[in-house]
Amino acid sequence: MTTPINVKPLTLGVVGAGAMGRGIVQLFAQAGHRVRCFDAAPGAATKAVEFALGMIGRGVDKGRLSAEAFEAIRANVVACAGMGDLTGCDVVIEAIVEDLAVKRQLFGALEEVVAEDTVLASNTSSLTVADIAAACRHPARVAGLHFFNPVPLMKVAEVIAALRTSPQTVQTLSDLVNGAGHRAVVTADQPGFLVNHAGRGLYTEGLRVLEEQAASPADVDDVLREAVGFRMGPFELLDLTGLDVSSKVMASIYEQFQHEPRFRPSSLVAPRVAAGLFGRKTGEGWYTYEGDTRRAAPPRTVPPLSAGLSVWVDPQASGRAALAELMDSAGVALTDDAARADVCFVQPWGGDASHAAASLGLDATRTVALDPMVPLALRRTLMLTALTSAAARDSAWALLAADGVAVTVINDSPGFIAQRVLATIVNIAAQIAQRGIASVADIEDAVKLGLGYPHGPLAWGDRIGGARILEILRTLQAQTGDPRYRPSPWLVRRVALGVSLLTPEAARA
Ligand SMILES: NC(=O)c1ccc[n+]([C@@H]2O[C@H](COP(=O)([O-])OP(=O)(O)OC[C@H]3O[C@@H](n4cnc5c(N)ncnc54)[C@H](O)[C@@H]3O)[C@@H](O)[C@H]2O)c1
Numbered sequence: 001m002t003t004p005i006n007v008k009p010l011t012l013g014v015v016g017a018g019a020m021g022r023g024i025v026q027l028f029a030q031a032g033h034r035v036r037c038f039d040a041a042p043g044a045a046t047k048a049v050e051f052a053l054g055m056i057g058r059g060v061d062k063g064r065l066s067a068e069a070f071e072a073i074r075a076n077v078v079a080c081a082g083m084g085d086l087t088g089c090d091v092v093i094e095a096i097v098e099d100l101a102v103k104r105q106l107f108g109a110l111e112e113v114v115a116e117d118t119v120l121a122s123n124t125s126s127l128t129v130a131d132i133a134a135a136c137r138h139p140a141r142v143a144g145l146h147f148f149n150p151v152p153l154m155k156v157a158e159v160i161a162a163l164r165t166s167p168q169t170v171q172t173l174s175d176l177v178n179g180a181g182h183r184a185v186v187t188a189d190q191p192g193f194l195v196n197h198a199g200r201g202l203y204t205e206g207l208r209v210l211e212e213q214a215a216s217p218a219d220v221d222d223v224l225r226e227a228v229g230f231r232m233g234p235f236e237l238l239d240l241t242g243l244d245v246s247s248k249v250m251a252s253i254y255e256q257f258q259h260e261p262r263f264r265p266s267s268l269v270a271p272r273v274a275a276g277l278f279g280r281k282t283g284e285g286w287y288t289y290e291g292d293t294r295r296a297a298p299p300r301t302v303p304p305l306s307a308g309l310s311v312w313v314d315p316q317a318s319g320r321a322a323l324a325e326l327m328d329s330a331g332v333a334l335t336d337d338a339a340r341a342d343v344c345f346v347q348p349w350g351g352d353a354s355h356a357a358a359s360l361g362l363d364a365t366r367t368v369a370l371d372p373m374v375p376l377a378l379r380r381t382l383m384l385t386a387l388t389s390a391a392a393r394d395s396a397w398a399l400l401a402a403d404g405v406a407v408t409v410i411n412d413s414p415g416f417i418a419q420r421v422l423a424t425i426v427n428i429a430a431q432i433a434q435r436g437i438a439s440v441a442d443i444e445d446a447v448k449l450g451l452g453y454p455h456g457p458l459a460w461g462d463r464i465g466g467a468r469i470l471e472i473l474r475t476l477q478a479q480t481g482d483p484r485y486r487p488s489p490w491l492v493r494r495v496a497l498g499v500s501l502l503t504p505e506a507a508r509a
Pocket residue numbers: 015016017018019020021038039040041044094095096097098099102106123124125126146147148149
C-alpha cells in the first residue's frame with residue numbers, strides 16, 4: 001500500500017459501519033490514517049473493522065503489503081464503544097441511514113463531542129447537504145463526501161460544497177480523498193450532485209425509446225453496449241440496481257429539479273414496480289433470470305439475401321462510401337434511380353426514417369435508415385419508416401448482415417438509439433457545466449470513474465462533433481416537440497464559436 005502523498009496522517013471518525021462505512025474505513029486505514037469507527041448497532045463497528053482489516057490483509061497474502069505495514073495499519077484502526085471516542089478527530093465521515101431527521105440529530109450530537117474545527121462530512125446520496133448542515137452551529141465545517149459502492153474500487157468521491165461550507169473544508173476533504181488515491185471532484189449541493197445527475201440521460205432516454213415502441217430493452221442495451229461502448233445498457237443497469245430503488249431516484253431528481261423535462265421519469269416504471277418486476281433481485285425485470293443467469297432471448301433469424309437486389313443510397317449520406325463497399329462485397333447493385341430501387345437507404349442525424357423519406361421524396365414503403373454515427377464495423381442499427389414493407393426490411397437486413405456484423409432492426413425513432421442517447425448525455429453534461437455545478441475536468445473524470453463511461457461526456461461530444469450533437473438535439477426537438485431535447489446554452493455557444501465543448505468560460509465573473 002502507498003503512503004498518501006502530501007497528506008499528513010489524520011485522525012478520522014467513521015459513523016455508520018454498514019456497506020459504505022466499512023469501505024470508507026478500509027480506504028483511509030490503508031492510506032495510513034488513524035480511523036475510529038462507531039455504529040449505533042452493538043457489534044457493528046467491530047465487524048466493520050474486522051472486515052476492513054481482512055480486506056487489507058489480503059495484500060499481505062498477495063505479497064503487496066509487508067506484515068509490519070499491516071500491523072501498523074491494524075494498530076491504527078479501532079471500533080468505538082461510544083460517540084465520545086470521536087473527540088479529537090480531525091474529520092468525521094457519516095455513513096448512517098439515509099434519513100434527514102436521523103442525520104440531523106447525529107450532526108448536532110457530533111458537534112457536542114468534536115472540536116470546533118473538526119470537519120464533518122456526510123456520505124448522503126440524495127439529501128441536500130445544507131439541510132444536514134442546518135442542524136449545526138458551525139455549518140462552514142460541514143460538507144458532503146459521497147463515495148460509491150464498493151468504496152475501495154470506485155475511485156472517485158464527490159466533495160459537496162453546501163452554501164455555507166467553507167473553502168477550507170472543501171480543500172481538507174479533497175486532499176484527504178486525493179491522498180488516498182481516489183479522485184475528489186467538487187460539486188455544488190444540487191440534486192444528484194454530479195455523478196447521479198450526469199447519469200440521468202442513459203435511463204431517461206433509453207426508457208423514452210421503449211415508450212415510443214421503437215425498440216425492445218434488449219435492442220437498446222445491445223446497441224448501447226456494442227455500438228457505443230457502454231459497459232451495460234440502461235435496462236441491464238436498472239435490473240442490477242433494482243427498479244424499486246431506481247424509480248425513487250428518478251422521481252426524486254425530477255422533483256428536486258422542479259420538473260425539468262430533461263429528467264421526466266417514464267410512466268412505464270410505476271406499473272412495473274407495483275408488479276414487483278424489480279430486476280435480478282426478484283428474478284424478473286426487463287429481463288428474466290434463473291438464479292444469477294439472464295435467460296437468453298431466442299436468436300433472430302436473419303433473412304436470406306435475395307439475388308438481383310438493387311439499392312439506392314442517399315448521395316448526401318455520410319456513410320455512403322462504406323455502404324457502397326459493403327454492397328460491392330455482397331454482390332448487390334447500387335442504382336442511381338430511387339424510383340426503381342428495391343431498397344432506398346437514408347442516414348439521418350437526429351431525425352427519423354419517415355421524415356427523411358418524406359423530405360427526399362422517397363417511397364416510404366421501400367425506405368430504410370442506417371445510423372451514420374456508428375462505424376460499420378460495429379453493430380448496425382437499421383431503422384424502418386412507419387410504412388417500410390416487410391420485403392424492403394428483410395432485403396436491407398440481409399444486406400447489412402451479409403458480412404457477419406450484428407444488425408439491430410428498430411422502428412422509427414428520431415436519432416435511432418445511439419444518437420439520441422449520446423446527445424442527451426452530452427447535453428446534460430453541458431448544462432451541468434453551464435450551471436457551474438462542477439468544473440469541466442471534474443465532470444469528465446467523475447463520469448468516467450463513477451459511471452464507467454469510456455469517455456467523459458464533453459470529450460465524447462467533441463469526438464462526434466459539437467455541431468452534430470446540436471443538429472441531433474434540434475432535430476429531435478423539432479420532430480418530437482419535446483422540450484427535454486432543447487440544447488444547453490453551453491453547447492450552442494461553443495458550436496457557434498467553433499470551439500471544443502471542453503472549453504471553460506474564459507473569465508467567469
Ligand atoms: N449503499 C450504497 O450503494 C451507497 C452509495 C453511496 C452512498 N450511500 C449512502 O451512504 C449511507 C449509508 O449507506 P449504507 O448502504 O452503508 O447503509 P447500511 O444500512 O449498510 O449501514 C448503515 C449503518 O448505519 C448505522 N446507523 C444507523 N443510524 C445510526 C446512528 N444514528 N448512529 C450510528 N450508526 C447508525 C446502522 O446500524 C448501519 O450499520 C446512506 O446515507 C446512503 O444513502 C450508500
